[in-house]
Amino acid sequence: xxxxxxxxxxxxxxxxxxxxxxxxxxxxxxxxxxxxxxxxxxxxxxxxxxxxxxxxxxxxxxxxxxxxxxxxxxxxxxxxxxxxxxxxxxxxxxxxxxxxxxxxxxxxxxxxxxxxxxxxxxxxxxxxxxxxxxx
Numbered sequence: 001x002x003x004x005x006x007x008x009x010x011x012x013x014x015x016x017x018x019x020x021x022x023x024x025x026x027x028x029x030x031x032x033x034x035x036x037x038x039x040x041x042x043x044x045x046x047x048x049x050x051x052x053x054x055x056x057x058x059x060x061x062x063x064x065x066x067x068x069x070x071x072x073x074x075x076x077x078x079x080x081x082x083x084x085x086x087x088x089x090x091x092x093x094x095x096x097x098x099x100x101x102x103x104x105x106x107x108x109x110x111x112x113x114x115x116x117x118x119x120x121x122x123x124x125x126x127x128x129x130x131x132x133x134x135x
Contacts, residue, residue, distance in 0.1 A: 003042050003069060003085070003095070039096075040073035040083065043110050054114045058082055061117050072113045080119045 046066040049055050062070065062082040069085040098106070 003044075038073070040071035041110070041113050042085070043070050043072055043113065045069055049110070049114070051111065054111060057114050057117055072117065074119075074121050076121045079121050080113075080116050082117060 043049070043058075045068065046055060046058055046062075049058065058070070059066075062084075064084055071083045071085055071087075072080065073083055074080045101109075
């Protein structure tokens with residue numbers, strides 16, 4: 001399958017190390033009637049990124065093959081990181097392809113995500129879930 005930068009990969013049934021679910025997975029699936037538990041932004045390969053500064057940011061967070069297809073994802077306890085798409089070779093994935101998104105706009109989305117590599121996990125989502133349960 002052909003992947004395009006700016007697409008989202010979403011996964012169902014994600015398990016954390018040790019077999020447990022991610023802290024917000026079960027609640028998200030049950031309360032929002034949504035089976036998707038994780039998403040990541042596909043950014044392409046290192047050589048697909050034209051900006052040298054952004055390439056350097058990727059290299060700082062990923063030491064693998066520059067020809068490998070890459071994702072940006074936020075993980076609890078790790079923050080915003082680069083991962084190879086091969087990390088999910090056994091996962092049940094869906095592709096969310098944006099419609100009517102101009103290439104320049106897609107590149108701006110990718111640039112934004114790359115510039116936020118190393119940022120902490122956004123705990124607001126977990127707080128929103130907690131607020132939802134307290135209603």
